[in-house]
Amino acid sequence: MITSPSPTLTWHTVCTVGDITPNTGAAALIGKRQIAVIRVVDRAGGEKFYGLSNWCPFAQAMVISRGIVGSKGDIPKIASPIYKQSFDLKSGQCLDDPSVSIPTYQTRVADGFIQIAL
Amino acid sequence: MNSKTDSNKTVIVIGNGMVGHKFIDTMIARGEHLSWNVVTFCEEPRLAYDRVYLSSFFAGKTAEDLSLLPRPTFYAENGITVHLGSKVVSIDKAAKTVTSSTGEVLSYDKLVLATGSFPFVPPVTGRDATGCFVYRTIEDLVAMQRHATTSKVGVVIGGGLLGLECASALKNMGLETHVVEFASRLMTVQVDDGGGAILKRKIESMGVKVHLNRNTSEIVKTADGRIDKMTFIDPVTQKPAGELKTDMIVFSAGIRPRDELGKQAGLAMGERGGINVDDHCVTSDADILAIGECALYKNRIYGLVAPGYHMATVAVDTITKKPEPLTFTGFDMSTKLKLMGVDVGSFGDAMGATPGCHIASFTDSNAEVYRKLVLSADRKQLLGGVLIGDTSAYGSLHQFMLNRVALPANPEDLILPARSGAKPTGLGVECLPDSATICSCHNVTKGTICSAIDTRELREVSDIKSCTKAGTGCGSCVSLVKDLLKDTLKKKGITVVNHLCEHFAHSRQELASLVRLGKLKTFDALLAKHGTGEGCEICKPTVGSIMASTWNEHILETKHAPLQDTNDRFLANMQRDGTYSVVPRVPGGEITADQLICLGTVAKKYNLYSKITGGQRVDLFGARVEQLPLIWEELLKVGFESGHAYGKALRTVKSCVGSTWCRYGVQDSVGFAIKVENRYKGLRSPHKLKGGVSGCARECAEAQSKDFGIIATENGYNLYVCGNGGMKPQHAQLLAADLTEAACLTLIDRFLMFYIRTADRLERTATWFNKLDGGIDYLKDVVIADKLGICAELDSEMAQIVATYQDEWRTAVETPEKRRQFRAFINSSDQDPTIVMIEERGQIRPAFFEEKAPNIDRLMEV
Ligand code: SRM
Ligand SMILES: Cc1cc2nc3c(=O)[nH]c(=O)nc-3n(C[C@H](O)[C@H](O)[C@H](O)COP(=O)(O)OP(=O)(O)OC[C@H]3O[C@@H](n4cnc5c(N)ncnc54)[C@H](O)[C@@H]3O)c2cc1C
Ligand code: SF4
Numbered sequence: 001m002i003t004s005p006s007p008t009l010t011w012h013t014v015c016t017v018g019d020i021t022p023n024t025g026a027a028a029l030i031g032k033r034q035i036a037v038i039r040v041v042d043r044a045g046g047e048k049f050y051g052l053s054n055w056c057p058f059a060q061a062m063v064i065s066r067g068i069v070g071s072k073g074d075i076p077k078i079a080s081p082i083y084k085q086s087f088d089l090k091s092g093q094c095l096d097d098p099s100v101s102i103p104t105y106q107t108r109v110a111d112g113f114i115q116i117a118l
Numbered sequence: 119m120n121s122k123t124d125s126n127k128t129v130i131v132i133g134n135g136m137v138g139h140k141f142i143d144t145m146i147a148r149g150e151h152l153s154w155n156v157v158t159f160c161e162e163p164r165l166a167y168d169r170v171y172l173s174s175f176f177a178g179k180t181a182e183d184l185s186l187l188p189r190p191t192f193y194a195e196n197g198i199t200v201h202l203g204s205k206v207v208s209i210d211k212a213a214k215t216v217t218s219s220t221g222e223v224l225s226y227d228k229l230v231l232a233t234g235s236f237p238f239v240p241p242v243t244g245r246d247a248t249g250c251f252v253y254r255t256i257e258d259l260v261a262m263q264r265h266a267t268t269s270k271v272g273v274v275i276g277g278g279l280l281g282l283e284c285a286s287a288l289k290n291m292g293l294e295t296h297v298v299e300f301a302s303r304l305m306t307v308q309v310d311d312g313g314g315a316i317l318k319r320k321i322e323s324m325g326v327k328v329h330l331n332r333n334t335s336e337i338v339k340t341a342d343g344r345i346d347k348m349t350f351i352d353p354v355t356q357k358p359a360g361e362l363k364t365d366m367i368v369f370s371a372g373i374r375p376r377d378e379l380g381k382q383a384g385l386a387m388g389e390r391g392g393i394n395v396d397d398h399c400v401t402s403d404a405d406i407l408a409i410g411e412c413a414l415y416k417n418r419i420y421g422l423v424a425p426g427y428h429m430a431t432v433a434v435d436t437i438t439k440k441p442e443p444l445t446f447t448g449f450d451m452s453t454k455l456k457l458m459g460v461d462v463g464s465f466g467d468a469m470g471a472t473p474g475c476h477i478a479s480f481t482d483s484n485a486e487v488y489r490k491l492v493l494s495a496d497r498k499q500l501l502g503g504v505l506i507g508d509t510s511a512y513g514s515l516h517q518f519m520l521n522r523v524a525l526p527a528n529p530e531d532l533i534l535p536a537r538s539g540a541k542p543t544g545l546g547v548e549c550l551p552d553s554a555t556i557c558s559c560h561n562v563t564k565g566t567i568c569s570a571i572d573t574r575e576l577r578e579v580s581d582i583k584s585c586t587k588a589g590t591g592c593g594s595c596v597s598l599v600k601d602l603l604k605d606t607l608k609k610k611g612i613t614v615v616n617h618l619c620e621h622f623a624h625s626r627q628e629l630a631s632l633v634r635l636g637k638l639k640t641f642d643a644l645l646a647k648h649g650t651g652e653g654c655e656i657c658k659p660t661v662g663s664i665m666a667s668t669w670n671e672h673i674l675e676t677k678h679a680p681l682q683d684t685n686d687r688f689l690a691n692m693q694r695d696g697t698y699s700v701v702p703r704v705p706g707g708e709i710t711a712d713q714l715i716c717l718g719t720v721a722k723k724y725n726l727y728s729k730i731t732g733g734q735r736v737d738l739f740g741a742r743v744e745q746l747p748l749i750w751e752e753l754l755k756v757g758f759e760s761g762h763a764y765g766k767a768l769r770t771v772k773s774c775v776g777s778t779w780c781r782y783g784v785q786d787s788v789g790f791a792i793k794v795e796n797r798y799k800g801l802r803s804p805h806k807l808k809g810g811v812s813g814c815a816r817e818c819a820e821a822q823s824k825d826f827g828i829i830a831t832e833n834g835y836n837l838y839v840c841g842n843g844g845m846k847p848q849h850a851q852l853l854a855a856d857l858t859e860a861a862c863l864t865l866i867d868r869f870l871m872f873y874i875r876t877a878d879r880l881e882r883t884a885t886w887f888n889k890l891d892g893g894i895d896y897l898k899d900v901v902i903a904d905k906l907g908i909c910a911e912l913d914s915e916m917a918q919i920v921a922t923y924q925d926e927w928r929t930a931v932e933t934p935e936k937r938r939q940f941r942a943f944i945n946s947s948d949q950d951p952t953i954v955m956i957e958e959r960g961q962i963r964p965a966f967f968e969e970k971a972p973n974i975d976r977l978m979e980v
């Protein structure tokens with residue numbers, strides 16, 4: 001899946017696909033920004049990568065990447081490890097509180113490397 | 119607030135026991151307390167409590183647990199005046215006043231005597247010896263408990279219902295227990311000779327010695343006034359019949375009404391005591407009523423709570439002049455109980471005294487079951503019966519009798535074991551009319567229960583109890599209530615669901631069996647077979663835990679790591695700022711100087727906050743995720759292992775210092791605690807598990823607040839289970855006494871495995887226990903008597919877990935692909951700059967967000 005970021009964004013290579021255990025996340029540091037990179041392998045074997053802010057607004061800590069990955073209905077999500085609020089992996093929308101959402105970042109795989117647009 | 123006026127009439131209730139309380143409770147429920155000044159005298163130091171469940175005080179229930187008041191402030195809220203610890207000493211019926219022991223004189227319009235009864239102590243020489251007790255109040259039990267700590271042998275005089283209950287309490291306190299009975303069988307009132315014989319055999323098989331046909335002639339004292347021994351004579355021949363050495367005697371030779379006030383006031387009394395009452399519970403004085411065990415109706419005292427409760431309702435009707443008041447016209451004295459694990463039920467004309475009646479009985483001396491039915495002359499109606507060993511049919515048989523349900527053609531089939539292939543003949547709850555009284559304690563009918571289930575959408579027996587009160591008296595109707603619930607829900611087409619989450623239409627218990635029986639070893643395999651979607655933060659950790667307690671593979675294996683909850687995921691407890699705490703295992707709290715030094719060295723080197731935990735070990739806080747393997751490398755070197763403070767797993771087995779050092783210790787509690795902790799370390803379970811081992815009854819390790827607690831005795835160990843500290847403290851229950859170490863471990867093995875198989879997610883053993891049908895007796899049936907036939911499986915499952923233990927942290931540190939997961943950033947070796955520590959009392963603590971906020975732009979960008 002190759003998508004092109006808007007002209008002002010650049011792709012940053014953060015790690016190889018194999019660096020992240022399937023259905024878990026890892027944190028990447030790009031400048032002062034901390035990004036939770038999530039590798040999802042669904043039941044059908046399809047693989048997707050998501051990038052979202054690592055900052056949990058509820059816990060006020062950089063922990064999102066350490067949450068549990070799963071689904072609510074058809075929505076892929078991650079639950080913050082501290083107080084367990086869930087966030088939509090695609091949109092960053094908090095599924096427990098409509099007034100909260102966190103930033104998301106475009107991701108892609110190039111030559112086995114995971115890249116994030118920033 | 120209620121609006122009382124001085125013009126209100128006053129009712130004084132003397133005695134705040136079970137029945138006195140029921141009277142006041144009924145007044146309140148009907149709103150009558152608004153037009154009456156209700157005053158009660160309570161001689162005991164506490165308001166009404168559940169005397170029926172008195173024995174559970176020994177099993178750890180507290181006085182508060184036993185209280186009959188819904189809240190301690192219940193009387194105050196409703197404007198009831200209580201004279202606590204105060205006794206009425208006289209009644210002046212002409213002046214309509216009572217005088218209290220403190221000299222107060224109060225006027226009444228109506229007076230209700232609810233003074234209960236007192237245990238009869240036969241006039242035996244020496245009955246004042248230290249060590250003689252009766253069994254009636256919480257104070258009696260406290261005194262017995264105290265005396266029992268210095269006793270080895272205990273004797274109960276009287277083999278009736280209460281005597282046997284008392285014997286069971288003595289046995290549980292670890293005493294050699296004897297029951298001495300004057301008559302030729304136990305429980306003369308309730309059972310016949312056939313039943314008595316089975317009962318005796320059952321009770322003796324539990325290690326209680328039964329002496330029938332014995333009259334106590336003397337209690338011989340030691341020089342310092344304690345009991346030395348007791349001597350007997352044969353009641354028939356009046357010849358000496360041996361003696362018995364003992365430290366403790368409990369009299370349980372019947373009750374006598376507390377009618378002294380009736381006598382003093384000149385009320386009409388029975389020849390052998392008891393205050394005469396009529397159908398309205400009114401005594402010979404129109405303004406004085408008597409209810410409960412002090413009242414004599416048609417020459418009969420009713421020594422059970424259900425008739426007392428009925429009298430209380432009748433009395434309220436009477437004094438409030440209810441149109442069509444209830445009347446008391448005698449009461450069914452049926453009882454069902456469990457005595458020392460033996461089920462006993464007796465109802466109606468149990469002895470077959472009705473002229474012309476037929477008797478059908480069935481004895482299975484192998485299974486130690488006895489059943490007897492008393493049938494009407496035409497064999498169409500049930501008049502009474504006795505059930506021993508198995509009372510599962512009690513509820514329905516009793517109801518057939520009360521409701522005169524027409525019996526099937528061969529009524530004896532009701533008590534015969536079902537012939538193979540045949541359908542059970544039992545007429546179920548559906549046969550009963552809506553008017554059938556299911557709960558006689560609170561007079562609740564089948565109709566009331568069913569409509570409560572319907573209209574208030576009740577789904578649990580506990581809801582029915584709180585809504586209708588059914589089952590909250592003597593408890594004998596609970597199984598019927600349960601059947602009614604099942605039946606009613608079935609008719610409504612409702613199945614009660616306990617699905618884990620949207621991904622699995624199964625309970626945790628079902629998933630555990632599916633995993634075990636289907637030999638499923640991964641979440642994906644389970645999801646593919648039995649689930650939908652991709653899982654979530656509810657089902658993943660639950661399944662992760664089931665996998666670990668079934669197959670015991672390392673929880674950070676690639677296939678398991680994504681399932682692990684926050685703390686398990688990094689084998690440490692995540693703190694509010696995303697750092698971790700580290701808790702090495704300190705089995706039994708025993709720690710070497712080198713290990714202490716190592717903890718200090720590590721804490722200094724990594725600048726960690728150190729604290730002694732509530733679990734006899736040390737917690738080091740503030741470690742960054744990437745530091746965890748480095749810290750553990752150093753801890754492993756001095757022999758530390760993972761303490762699983764992060765897991766729903768065995769935490770600690772607390773110990774006291776025990777016989778090695780302590781002057782009171784009777785066993786080596788530290789040694790055993792270490793053994794126990796090492797046996798179960800690493801075991802994952804539905805919730806965390808804690809144990810304790812105390813070296814003697816002083817209980818310094820607080821074992822009775824643990825999931826499993828062990829208390830040393832002279833003869834071994836007593837094992838308690840299902841205690842809890844935490845949010846809702848609960849005392850543990852005695853599972854077995856005087857065990858060897860090996861026997862103790864076997865029972866813990868089975869108990870834990872049974873819990874792991876059947877509990878819900880995040881359900882501690884105490885909560886699990888509270889939902890367990892049949893309580894501690896059921897648990898004993900499963901893990902000791904092997905009623906479910908699963909003990910061998912449970913044993914081998916635990917053996918497998920113990921054999922495959924690995925130190926999670928050692929494996930994690932030594933396996934590169936696991937160790938690699940402990941990093942702050944996947945693309946950088948920087949530290950997380952948002953973690954900021956502040957110094958406080960010479961150590962660090964994580965900065966609060968407000969403290970970081972002024973600089974936050976320097977630390978991060980979102
Ligand atoms: C560290 C410690 C407090 C301390 O500084 O003393 C502690 C700390 C926590 N306890 Fe505790 N409990 C600690 C002893 C206790 C005790 C005392 C004991 O074990 O003797 C109890 C009451 C006994 C009991 O469990 O019955 C206790 C009852 C709880 C409960 C309530 C459990 C319950 O059944 O009601 C929770 C909440 C839960 O588990 O759901 C809890 C939860 C927690 C958590 C895990 C809360 C959390 O999720 O962050 C805390 C983790 C702190 C950390 O990162 O290490 N902690 N906690 C103690 C660690 C003991 C150890 O060495 O492992
Ligand atoms: C161990 C045990 C087990 C039992 N098990 C069962 C069972 O399984 N099923 C069953 O149906 N029944 C059982 N019973 C019997 C049941 O507890 C009684 O029937 C019930 O408590 C009677 O209630 P009551 O109010 O009449 O008497 P009580 O509960 O004895 O209350 C009377 C109260 O009045 C107080 N009092 C007396 N005189 C005065 C005074 N002058 N001034 C102020 N206060 C006074 C007393 O101190 C006492 O607190 C059991 C009893 C015991 C002891
Ligand atoms: S009592 Fe509460 S705050 Fe204190 S350690 Fe336990 S869980 Fe944390």
Ligand code: FES
Binds near residue numbers: 424
């Ligand atoms: S019959 Fe006693 S509680 Fe229901």
